[in-house]
């Protein structure tokens with residue numbers, strides 16, 4: 001009542017002809033009724049997906065501790081397969097069922113084909129002029145076409161076979177040294193060095209391990225920063241906190257360093273054009289088509305950086321989890337190893353062509369990608385206009401996360417969902433090509449990962465060689481049951497405790 005009196009006084013003071021108190025009171029009452037009605041109409045009109053209770057100002061932020069995809073799965077168990085979260089000024093929808101994922105990534109794909117453009121992405125990825133973060137515009141479509149048809153096409157991936165063979169041979173040599181000394185190998189580090197060296201050679205044509213380390217470290221910093229909490233995105237008025245915490249200066253530093261590195265490599269490529277098509281790296285190809293498809297220098301640098309961000313940690317993570325699951329399940333390790341050694345026979349190394357005959361190895365890789373999706377909540381999509389999904393309203397500019405990790409462990413779809421059972425893929429047509437929505441480690445629809453062939457070729461050849469050349473054991477005293485199978489998230493979900501294994505009984 002005191003408040004109402006105050007409002008009456010305030011309103012009276014705002015108009016030139018003072019209102020008598022009764023008129024002012026009625027005016028305020030009608031305004032309040034109108035607002036209440038409007039609010040009712042609003043919530044009736046917008047039937048948003050269920051939300052956990054939220055707090056003023058921070059919304060649902062306080063409910064998001066722990067590993068994000070596990071927390072989202074727990075919230076979904078309570079509130080349903082599609083939930084709505086409020087984080088500062090952002091609205092986020094989390095999807096945890098294959099049917100709703102299909103609705104978003106297939107039936108209504110075009111409406112969800114934009115990406116979330118965070119401050120980090122805008123600063124470090126050339127204003128989102130790359131592929132991963134670009135909005136679904138004409139320029140994006142031109143870049144996507146060149147990636148799918150040229151850079152990452154099946155035939156281009158095959159043409160890089162000699163690079164994979166050389167780099168895998170180097171990895172085997174290094175492991176042989178650990179083998180003779182019986183010391184554990186850090187599988188996470190080994191896999192990351194392999195995927196990074198491959199990305200450097202295929203994308204930039206660089207071979208020096210020291211130079212490769214430099215770009216590897218810079219791209220890891222970018223991926224860490226892409227996942228960091230940035231106040232500017234949640235509460236624009238608190239953006240100054242990012243300055244105080246040093247986040248802004250980290251953005252600027254890594255952007256400067258990467259740009260200097262890429263500029264130098266681009267200039268070197270321009271000065272010595274590679275004529276032999278089979279030896280061309282991504283950068284040669286991009287420079288060749290630059291004028292025809294109207295690519296800016298920013299687009300080229302953004303695309304090159306995407307190859308590192310999208311292609312190195314994800315692939316390394318997959319290799320690490322395959323080895324971890326095999327180390328935990330000796331019967332599956334033995335079965336895969338026997339298959340690899342039977343197919344290769346008396347030869348001294350695995351030839352890529354033979355991998356097609358390694359059926360069980362392929363099931364092992366699929367089962368690992370099911371249990372340990374390297375990008376567990378996908379790459380965020382954003383709705384471009386109002387739509388309805390599963391009967392709920394989705395307002396424009398809502399960020400949508402598909403909880404791939406939860407979908408791939410959904411007990412309504414998978415028997416014994418948390419168990420590692422490669423045989424489940426035997427005789428099944430379920431594949432990761434984006435058509436089976438219960439198994440979408442690479443996403444689906446217009447923005448599905450364009451690097452599937454590139455990634456699978458690396459994982460298959462790496463695992464086949466690791467199993468062909470060595471037997472593997474957990475370091476002394478470690479029990480398979482005790483292996484830490486929880487994830488740590490940067491751009492991909494690698495193991496929280498990096499996997500260490502001891503190579504034994506060298507085969508070569």
Ligand code: HEM
Pocket residue numbers: 131132133144152306307310311312314315318373374375378379441442443444445446447448449450451452454455
């Ligand atoms: C095991 C390895 C990999 C996994 C699990 C993976 C997973 C994904 C996922 C889930 C998406 C989002 C798809 C969507 O929105 O529907 C994506 C996008 C993308 N990935 Fe991969 N990826 C892998 C390897 C690679 C490789 C090797 C490259 C390149 C060399 C790559 C480049 C990209 C790019 C450029 C995008 C953005 C595509 C777009 O927005 O149009 N990825 N990836």
